Amino acid sequence: MAQTAEITRSPRRAEMVRAAARLFSERGYHGTSMQHLADALGLQRGSLYAHIGSKQELLFDVVDEGAERFLERGEKAVSMTALAVVRLRRLLVGHVETAIEHLDAATVFLNEWRYLAPDLAAIVQEKRDRYEGMVRKIVEDGIAAGEFRPDVEVRFAARLVLSAGNWTYAWFRPGGELGPTEIGERFAELLIRGLQPPGEARR
Amino acid sequence: MAQTAEITRSPRRAEMVRAAARLFSERGYHGTSMQHLADALGLQRGSLYAHIGSKQELLFDVVDEGAERFLERGEKAVSMTALAVVRLRRLLVGHVETAIEHLDAATVFLNEWRYLAPDLAAIVQEKRDRYEGMVRKIVEDGIAAGEFRPDVEVRFAARLVLSAGNWTYAWFRPGGELGPTEIGERFAELLIRGLQPPGEARR
DNA sequence: GGCTTCCGAACGACCGTTTGTTTGGAGAAC
Protein backbone atom coordinates (compact mmCIF):
# COMPACT_ATOMS: atom_id res chain seq x y z
CA MET A 1 0.00 0.00 0.00
CA ALA A 2 1.10 3.51 -0.72
CA GLN A 3 -0.08 5.25 2.39
CA THR A 4 -1.14 3.72 5.66
CA ALA A 5 -3.83 5.59 7.56
CA GLU A 6 -2.81 4.62 11.06
CA ILE A 7 -4.52 5.71 14.23
CA THR A 8 -1.48 7.80 15.12
CA ARG A 9 -2.15 11.28 16.46
CA SER A 10 0.22 13.40 14.44
CA PRO A 11 0.26 17.17 14.85
CA ARG A 12 -1.03 17.50 11.31
CA ARG A 13 -3.94 15.30 12.16
CA ALA A 14 -4.76 17.44 15.17
CA GLU A 15 -4.87 20.46 12.86
CA MET A 16 -7.43 18.66 10.76
CA VAL A 17 -9.59 17.83 13.74
CA ARG A 18 -9.48 21.45 14.79
CA ALA A 19 -10.43 22.69 11.34
CA ALA A 20 -13.20 20.10 11.18
CA ALA A 21 -14.54 21.32 14.53
CA ARG A 22 -14.84 24.82 13.17
CA LEU A 23 -16.48 23.79 9.92
CA PHE A 24 -18.85 21.28 11.50
CA SER A 25 -19.96 23.87 14.03
CA GLU A 26 -20.59 26.46 11.33
CA ARG A 27 -22.10 24.37 8.56
CA GLY A 28 -23.10 21.16 10.32
CA TYR A 29 -21.68 17.71 9.67
CA HIS A 30 -23.69 16.95 6.56
CA GLY A 31 -23.32 20.53 5.36
CA THR A 32 -19.55 20.25 5.39
CA SER A 33 -17.85 18.46 2.51
CA MET A 34 -14.34 17.10 2.41
CA GLN A 35 -13.74 19.79 -0.21
CA HIS A 36 -14.57 22.47 2.35
CA LEU A 37 -12.16 20.92 4.79
CA ALA A 38 -9.44 20.55 2.19
CA ASP A 39 -9.87 24.18 1.15
CA ALA A 40 -9.57 25.32 4.75
CA LEU A 41 -6.24 23.49 5.00
CA GLY A 42 -4.98 24.35 1.52
CA LEU A 43 -4.99 20.75 0.34
CA GLN A 44 -6.60 18.47 -2.19
CA ARG A 45 -9.58 16.46 -1.09
CA GLY A 46 -7.80 13.14 -1.34
CA SER A 47 -4.77 14.24 0.61
CA LEU A 48 -6.78 14.28 3.80
CA TYR A 49 -6.94 10.52 3.78
CA ALA A 50 -3.25 10.21 4.50
CA HIS A 51 -4.10 11.37 8.01
CA ILE A 52 -7.66 10.32 8.73
CA GLY A 53 -9.70 7.20 8.14
CA SER A 54 -13.01 8.78 7.24
CA LYS A 55 -15.20 11.81 7.69
CA GLN A 56 -17.14 9.97 10.36
CA GLU A 57 -13.95 9.30 12.31
CA LEU A 58 -13.29 13.02 12.24
CA LEU A 59 -16.71 13.73 13.69
CA PHE A 60 -16.13 11.25 16.47
CA ASP A 61 -12.81 12.83 17.37
CA VAL A 62 -14.36 16.27 17.65
CA VAL A 63 -17.34 15.08 19.68
CA ASP A 64 -15.33 12.86 21.98
CA GLU A 65 -12.82 15.58 22.65
CA GLY A 66 -15.70 17.86 23.65
CA ALA A 67 -17.17 15.22 25.94
CA GLU A 68 -13.87 14.60 27.68
CA ARG A 69 -13.39 18.24 28.49
CA PHE A 70 -16.78 18.49 30.18
CA LEU A 71 -16.15 15.32 32.15
CA GLU A 72 -12.76 16.47 33.39
CA ARG A 73 -14.10 19.75 34.72
CA GLY A 74 -17.21 18.13 36.11
CA GLU A 75 -15.28 15.56 38.11
CA LYS A 76 -13.28 18.26 39.79
CA ALA A 77 -16.48 19.95 40.93
CA VAL A 78 -18.30 16.87 42.30
CA SER A 79 -15.31 15.58 44.19
CA MET A 80 -14.82 18.82 46.11
CA THR A 81 -15.32 18.83 49.86
CA ALA A 82 -17.80 21.65 50.11
CA LEU A 83 -21.48 22.51 50.33
CA ALA A 84 -23.67 21.30 47.49
CA VAL A 85 -24.45 24.90 46.63
CA VAL A 86 -20.78 25.62 46.18
CA ARG A 87 -20.15 22.50 44.14
CA LEU A 88 -23.11 23.19 41.91
CA ARG A 89 -21.89 26.69 41.35
CA ARG A 90 -18.43 25.38 40.53
CA LEU A 91 -19.76 22.82 38.08
CA LEU A 92 -21.88 25.36 36.27
CA VAL A 93 -19.10 27.90 36.02
CA GLY A 94 -16.79 25.20 34.73
CA HIS A 95 -19.40 24.07 32.27
CA VAL A 96 -19.91 27.49 30.74
CA GLU A 97 -16.20 28.24 30.76
CA THR A 98 -15.35 24.99 29.00
CA ALA A 99 -18.10 25.47 26.49
CA ILE A 100 -17.02 28.94 25.56
CA GLU A 101 -13.29 28.30 25.56
CA HIS A 102 -13.85 25.52 23.05
CA LEU A 103 -16.94 26.89 21.40
CA ASP A 104 -16.54 24.92 18.18
CA ALA A 105 -16.05 21.52 19.76
CA ALA A 106 -18.83 22.18 22.27
CA THR A 107 -21.26 23.16 19.54
CA VAL A 108 -20.47 20.04 17.55
CA PHE A 109 -20.69 17.94 20.69
CA LEU A 110 -24.22 19.20 21.26
CA ASN A 111 -25.66 19.55 17.78
CA GLU A 112 -23.93 17.00 15.60
CA TRP A 113 -23.31 14.01 17.82
CA ARG A 114 -26.52 12.42 16.63
CA TYR A 115 -24.95 11.84 13.25
CA LEU A 116 -22.49 9.38 14.74
CA ALA A 117 -22.90 5.74 13.78
CA PRO A 118 -24.59 3.70 16.56
CA ASP A 119 -21.43 2.16 18.00
CA LEU A 120 -19.63 5.48 18.22
CA ALA A 121 -22.74 7.22 19.50
CA ALA A 122 -22.93 4.69 22.33
CA ILE A 123 -19.48 5.68 23.56
CA VAL A 124 -20.52 9.31 23.69
CA GLN A 125 -23.89 8.50 25.24
CA GLU A 126 -22.15 6.80 28.15
CA LYS A 127 -20.12 9.93 28.81
CA ARG A 128 -23.21 12.13 28.63
CA ASP A 129 -24.94 9.90 31.17
CA ARG A 130 -21.93 10.02 33.44
CA TYR A 131 -21.95 13.81 33.32
CA GLU A 132 -25.64 14.03 34.06
CA GLY A 133 -25.06 11.69 36.97
CA MET A 134 -22.64 14.20 38.46
CA VAL A 135 -25.23 16.93 38.46
CA ARG A 136 -27.77 14.59 39.99
CA LYS A 137 -25.34 13.64 42.71
CA ILE A 138 -24.86 17.25 43.73
CA VAL A 139 -28.58 17.94 43.78
CA GLU A 140 -29.19 14.82 45.88
CA ASP A 141 -26.50 15.82 48.34
CA GLY A 142 -28.00 19.29 48.56
CA ILE A 143 -31.43 17.92 49.40
CA ALA A 144 -30.02 15.52 51.99
CA ALA A 145 -28.11 18.35 53.63
CA GLY A 146 -31.14 20.60 53.71
CA GLU A 147 -29.56 23.09 51.35
CA PHE A 148 -32.19 22.48 48.71
CA ARG A 149 -35.93 22.11 49.06
CA PRO A 150 -36.87 18.51 49.86
CA ASP A 151 -39.58 18.49 47.20
CA VAL A 152 -37.38 19.16 44.15
CA GLU A 153 -37.35 16.24 41.75
CA VAL A 154 -33.73 15.31 41.29
CA ARG A 155 -33.86 13.98 37.75
CA PHE A 156 -35.97 16.87 36.61
CA ALA A 157 -33.86 19.54 38.25
CA ALA A 158 -30.65 18.05 36.87
CA ARG A 159 -32.04 18.01 33.37
CA LEU A 160 -33.19 21.58 33.67
CA VAL A 161 -29.81 22.73 34.87
CA LEU A 162 -28.05 21.06 31.97
CA SER A 163 -30.65 22.24 29.50
CA ALA A 164 -30.10 25.84 30.43
CA GLY A 165 -26.34 25.43 30.43
CA ASN A 166 -26.29 23.79 27.06
CA TRP A 167 -28.27 26.42 25.30
CA THR A 168 -26.39 29.28 26.85
CA TYR A 169 -23.57 29.40 24.36
CA ALA A 170 -25.89 29.15 21.42
CA TRP A 171 -26.27 32.88 21.94
CA PHE A 172 -22.85 33.65 23.34
CA ARG A 173 -20.81 36.00 21.18
CA PRO A 174 -17.19 36.61 22.10
CA GLY A 175 -16.58 40.24 22.90
CA GLY A 176 -19.89 40.72 24.69
CA GLU A 177 -20.10 42.51 28.01
CA LEU A 178 -20.13 39.28 30.00
CA GLY A 179 -17.30 36.74 30.06
CA PRO A 180 -17.81 33.00 30.51
CA THR A 181 -17.15 33.12 34.24
CA GLU A 182 -19.65 35.88 34.85
CA ILE A 183 -22.27 34.08 32.84
CA GLY A 184 -21.69 30.86 34.75
CA GLU A 185 -21.97 32.62 38.09
CA ARG A 186 -25.17 34.49 37.28
CA PHE A 187 -26.53 31.32 35.86
CA ALA A 188 -25.93 29.37 39.06
CA GLU A 189 -27.24 32.25 41.16
CA LEU A 190 -30.53 32.35 39.31
CA LEU A 191 -31.04 28.61 39.43
CA ILE A 192 -30.33 28.37 43.12
CA ARG A 193 -32.26 31.37 44.33
CA GLY A 194 -34.94 31.61 41.65
CA LEU A 195 -36.70 34.71 40.41
CA GLN A 196 -38.77 35.31 43.51
CA PRO A 197 -37.53 37.40 46.45
CA PRO A 198 -36.65 35.32 49.52
CA GLY A 199 -39.46 34.72 51.92
CA GLU A 200 -42.13 35.42 49.31
CA ALA A 201 -45.19 33.31 49.86
CA ARG A 202 -45.79 30.63 47.31
CA ARG A 203 -48.49 31.47 44.79
CA MET B 1 -43.98 25.46 -18.43
CA ALA B 2 -45.27 22.04 -17.58
CA GLN B 3 -45.55 22.44 -13.84
CA THR B 4 -46.07 25.73 -12.12
CA ALA B 5 -44.69 25.90 -8.62
CA GLU B 6 -47.11 28.42 -7.22
CA ILE B 7 -47.27 29.53 -3.66
CA THR B 8 -50.64 27.86 -3.29
CA ARG B 9 -51.19 25.81 -0.16
CA SER B 10 -52.77 22.64 -1.44
CA PRO B 11 -53.52 19.83 1.00
CA ARG B 12 -50.96 17.70 -0.82
CA ARG B 13 -48.38 20.35 -0.27
CA ALA B 14 -49.18 20.48 3.44
CA GLU B 15 -48.56 16.74 3.59
CA MET B 16 -45.14 17.31 2.12
CA VAL B 17 -44.30 20.00 4.64
CA ARG B 18 -45.34 17.67 7.42
CA ALA B 19 -43.24 14.82 6.06
CA ALA B 20 -40.32 17.20 5.61
CA ALA B 21 -40.66 18.31 9.23
CA ARG B 22 -40.32 14.74 10.41
CA LEU B 23 -37.36 13.95 8.20
CA PHE B 24 -35.53 17.20 8.87
CA SER B 25 -35.96 16.71 12.59
CA GLU B 26 -34.63 13.17 12.45
CA ARG B 27 -31.82 13.47 9.92
CA GLY B 28 -31.19 17.19 9.74
CA TYR B 29 -31.73 19.40 6.70
CA HIS B 30 -28.51 18.49 4.90
CA GLY B 31 -28.84 14.88 5.97
CA THR B 32 -32.23 14.61 4.30
CA SER B 33 -32.32 14.16 0.53
CA MET B 34 -35.24 14.72 -1.78
CA GLN B 35 -35.07 10.98 -2.35
CA HIS B 36 -35.78 10.37 1.34
CA LEU B 37 -38.74 12.71 1.17
CA ALA B 38 -40.08 11.12 -2.02
CA ASP B 39 -39.77 7.65 -0.46
CA ALA B 40 -41.69 8.78 2.60
CA LEU B 41 -44.53 9.94 0.34
CA GLY B 42 -44.33 7.06 -2.12
CA LEU B 43 -43.29 9.28 -5.02
CA GLN B 44 -40.48 9.83 -7.44
CA ARG B 45 -37.97 12.53 -6.63
CA GLY B 46 -39.00 14.79 -9.46
CA SER B 47 -42.69 14.62 -8.69
CA LEU B 48 -42.22 16.71 -5.58
CA TYR B 49 -41.53 19.76 -7.70
CA ALA B 50 -45.13 19.92 -8.89
CA HIS B 51 -45.95 21.15 -5.39
CA ILE B 52 -42.90 22.88 -4.06
CA GLY B 53 -40.37 25.31 -5.43
CA SER B 54 -37.25 24.00 -3.76
CA LYS B 55 -35.90 22.13 -0.78
CA GLN B 56 -34.98 25.42 0.84
CA GLU B 57 -38.57 26.64 0.51
CA LEU B 58 -39.67 23.51 2.33
CA LEU B 59 -37.28 24.24 5.16
CA PHE B 60 -38.60 27.76 5.48
CA ASP B 61 -42.18 26.55 5.63
CA VAL B 62 -41.40 24.13 8.44
CA VAL B 63 -39.39 26.67 10.43
CA ASP B 64 -41.84 29.50 9.94
CA GLU B 65 -44.76 27.34 10.92
CA GLY B 66 -42.93 26.47 14.12
CA ALA B 67 -42.19 30.11 14.86
CA GLU B 68 -45.80 31.14 14.33
CA ARG B 69 -47.08 28.58 16.77
CA PHE B 70 -44.80 29.81 19.54
CA LEU B 71 -45.74 33.42 18.86
CA GLU B 72 -49.47 32.72 18.99
CA ARG B 73 -49.28 30.99 22.33
CA GLY B 74 -46.85 33.54 23.69
CA GLU B 75 -49.05 36.48 22.84
CA LYS B 76 -51.94 34.95 24.72
CA ALA B 77 -49.79 34.69 27.83
CA VAL B 78 -48.30 38.21 27.81
CA SER B 79 -51.59 39.91 27.16
CA MET B 80 -53.28 38.31 30.16
CA THR B 81 -54.41 40.50 33.02
CA ALA B 82 -52.69 38.69 35.83
CA LEU B 83 -49.63 38.64 38.03
CA ALA B 84 -46.29 38.29 36.25
CA VAL B 85 -45.73 35.01 38.04
CA VAL B 86 -48.93 33.66 36.58
CA ARG B 87 -48.20 34.95 33.10
CA LEU B 88 -44.71 33.50 33.15
CA ARG B 89 -46.06 30.19 34.26
CA ARG B 90 -48.63 30.30 31.48
CA LEU B 91 -46.06 31.17 28.84
CA LEU B 92 -43.75 28.39 29.89
CA VAL B 93 -46.48 25.80 30.00
CA GLY B 94 -47.67 26.94 26.59
CA HIS B 95 -44.11 26.82 25.29
CA VAL B 96 -43.50 23.26 26.38
CA GLU B 97 -46.94 22.14 25.25
CA THR B 98 -46.52 23.67 21.82
CA ALA B 99 -43.06 22.24 21.46
CA ILE B 100 -44.14 18.74 22.33
CA GLU B 101 -47.41 18.74 20.40
CA HIS B 102 -45.46 19.66 17.30
CA LEU B 103 -42.19 18.04 18.22
CA ASP B 104 -40.90 17.76 14.66
CA ALA B 105 -41.51 21.34 13.63
CA ALA B 106 -40.16 22.62 16.94
CA THR B 107 -36.97 20.61 16.59
CA VAL B 108 -36.40 21.88 13.09
CA PHE B 109 -37.22 25.40 14.18
CA LEU B 110 -34.48 25.18 16.79
CA ASN B 111 -31.78 23.10 15.14
CA GLU B 112 -32.05 23.68 11.41
CA TRP B 113 -33.09 27.28 10.99
CA ARG B 114 -29.47 28.32 10.59
CA TYR B 115 -29.40 26.63 7.21
CA LEU B 116 -31.89 29.12 5.82
CA ALA B 117 -30.60 31.57 3.24
CA PRO B 118 -29.93 35.02 4.74
CA ASP B 119 -33.15 36.69 3.55
CA LEU B 120 -35.34 33.89 4.86
CA ALA B 121 -33.33 33.64 8.06
CA ALA B 122 -33.97 37.34 8.69
CA ILE B 123 -37.73 36.78 8.69
CA VAL B 124 -37.38 34.05 11.28
CA GLN B 125 -34.90 36.05 13.33
CA GLU B 126 -37.42 38.85 13.69
CA LYS B 127 -39.98 36.42 15.08
CA ARG B 128 -37.46 34.95 17.50
CA ASP B 129 -36.67 38.43 18.77
CA ARG B 130 -40.33 39.21 19.17
CA TYR B 131 -40.81 36.08 21.25
CA GLU B 132 -37.83 36.82 23.45
CA GLY B 133 -39.25 40.30 23.93
CA MET B 134 -42.40 38.80 25.40
CA VAL B 135 -40.46 36.91 28.04
CA ARG B 136 -38.49 40.03 28.85
CA LYS B 137 -41.69 42.02 29.22
CA ILE B 138 -43.06 39.60 31.79
CA VAL B 139 -39.84 39.59 33.78
CA GLU B 140 -39.73 43.38 33.74
CA ASP B 141 -43.32 43.61 34.93
CA GLY B 142 -42.55 41.13 37.67
CA ILE B 143 -39.65 43.19 38.94
CA ALA B 144 -41.65 46.42 38.82
CA ALA B 145 -44.46 44.79 40.77
CA GLY B 146 -42.08 43.42 43.39
CA GLU B 147 -42.88 39.86 42.46
CA PHE B 148 -39.32 39.20 41.36
CA ARG B 149 -36.08 40.22 42.98
CA PRO B 150 -35.05 43.70 41.88
CA ASP B 151 -31.51 42.58 41.14
CA VAL B 152 -32.30 40.01 38.44
CA GLU B 153 -30.90 41.02 35.07
CA VAL B 154 -33.82 41.01 32.68
CA ARG B 155 -32.03 40.10 29.48
CA PHE B 156 -30.07 37.40 31.19
CA ALA B 157 -33.03 35.88 33.00
CA ALA B 158 -35.12 35.87 29.83
CA ARG B 159 -32.40 34.10 27.91
CA LEU B 160 -31.99 31.54 30.63
CA VAL B 161 -35.69 30.81 30.72
CA LEU B 162 -35.81 30.28 26.98
CA SER B 163 -32.61 28.27 27.00
CA ALA B 164 -34.00 25.83 29.49
CA GLY B 165 -37.31 25.64 27.69
CA ASN B 166 -35.73 25.03 24.35
CA TRP B 167 -33.58 22.16 25.44
CA THR B 168 -36.31 20.47 27.38
CA TYR B 169 -37.82 18.59 24.50
CA ALA B 170 -34.46 17.44 23.26
CA TRP B 171 -34.86 14.76 25.89
CA PHE B 172 -38.63 14.48 25.87
CA ARG B 173 -39.89 11.05 24.84
CA PRO B 174 -43.61 10.57 24.32
CA GLY B 175 -44.99 7.99 26.70
CA GLY B 176 -42.83 9.04 29.64
CA GLU B 177 -44.29 9.54 33.07
CA LEU B 178 -44.63 13.29 32.64
CA GLY B 179 -46.82 14.98 30.05
CA PRO B 180 -46.05 18.36 28.46
CA THR B 181 -48.24 20.28 30.89
CA GLU B 182 -46.63 18.73 33.94
CA ILE B 183 -43.19 19.41 32.57
CA GLY B 184 -44.06 23.02 31.86
CA GLU B 185 -45.46 23.54 35.34
CA ARG B 186 -42.52 21.98 37.17
CA PHE B 187 -40.25 23.94 34.93
CA ALA B 188 -41.87 27.26 35.84
CA GLU B 189 -41.98 26.29 39.50
CA LEU B 190 -38.27 25.61 39.65
CA LEU B 191 -37.33 28.78 37.80
CA ILE B 192 -39.48 30.99 39.99
CA ARG B 193 -38.68 29.51 43.38
CA GLY B 194 -35.19 28.18 42.76
CA LEU B 195 -33.51 25.20 44.37
CA GLN B 196 -33.06 26.76 47.79
CA PRO B 197 -35.70 26.58 50.49
CA PRO B 198 -37.50 29.88 51.16
CA GLY B 199 -35.86 32.13 53.69
CA GLU B 200 -32.51 30.40 53.34
CA ALA B 201 -29.66 32.84 53.83
CA ARG B 202 -27.65 33.63 50.74
CA ARG B 203 -24.31 31.84 50.58
C1' DG C 1 -60.91 19.11 -23.17
C1' DG C 2 -58.61 20.94 -19.43
C1' DC C 3 -56.45 20.23 -14.92
C1' DT C 4 -53.97 18.11 -11.53
C1' DT C 5 -50.79 14.62 -10.40
C1' DC C 6 -47.18 11.77 -11.16
C1' DC C 7 -43.66 9.10 -13.89
C1' DG C 8 -39.23 8.41 -15.78
C1' DA C 9 -35.41 9.96 -17.82
C1' DA C 10 -32.02 13.20 -17.96
C1' DC C 11 -28.96 17.42 -16.50
C1' DG C 12 -24.49 18.90 -14.55
C1' DA C 13 -22.44 19.19 -10.26
C1' DC C 14 -20.63 17.35 -6.29
C1' DC C 15 -20.18 13.53 -2.88
C1' DG C 16 -16.65 10.54 0.03
C1' DT C 17 -13.06 7.62 -0.99
C1' DT C 18 -9.15 5.06 -3.46
C1' DT C 19 -5.21 4.93 -6.16
C1' DG C 20 -0.58 5.47 -8.40
C1' DT C 21 2.69 8.85 -8.64
C1' DT C 22 5.48 12.95 -7.49
C1' DT C 23 7.90 15.80 -4.29
C1' DG C 24 11.19 17.56 -0.76
C1' DG C 25 13.98 16.65 2.71
C1' DA C 26 16.47 13.77 6.51
C1' DG C 27 19.96 10.32 7.47
C1' DA C 28 23.24 6.94 6.37
C1' DA C 29 27.02 5.25 3.38
C1' DC C 30 30.73 6.12 0.77
Place this chain on the structure above:
DNA sequence: GTTCTCCAAACAAACGGTCGTTCGGAAGCC
Protein backbone atom coordinates in the same frame (compact mmCIF):
# COMPACT_ATOMS: atom_id res chain seq x y z
C1' DG D 1 30.49 16.27 -0.21
C1' DT D 2 28.31 13.55 -2.86
C1' DT D 3 25.41 9.84 -3.54
C1' DC D 4 21.71 6.59 -2.16
C1' DT D 5 17.84 5.20 0.46
C1' DC D 6 13.79 5.96 2.73
C1' DC D 7 9.62 8.33 4.23
C1' DA D 8 5.90 11.35 5.06
C1' DA D 9 3.09 14.54 2.61
C1' DA D 10 0.58 16.06 -1.05
C1' DC D 11 -1.00 15.88 -5.96
C1' DA D 12 -4.00 14.58 -9.80
C1' DA D 13 -7.15 11.69 -11.59
C1' DA D 14 -10.58 8.65 -11.31
C1' DC D 15 -14.19 5.54 -8.90
C1' DG D 16 -19.33 4.69 -8.48
C1' DG D 17 -22.86 6.99 -6.59
C1' DT D 18 -26.05 10.67 -5.11
C1' DC D 19 -27.34 15.42 -5.12
C1' DG D 20 -31.24 19.02 -6.31
C1' DT D 21 -33.64 20.25 -10.19
C1' DT D 22 -35.84 20.27 -15.00
C1' DC D 23 -38.97 18.60 -18.38
C1' DG D 24 -41.88 16.10 -21.80
C1' DG D 25 -45.36 13.11 -21.62
C1' DA D 26 -48.78 9.86 -19.70
C1' DA D 27 -52.43 8.86 -16.84
C1' DG D 28 -56.84 10.03 -13.96
C1' DC D 29 -60.59 12.96 -12.93
C1' DC D 30 -63.83 16.88 -13.41
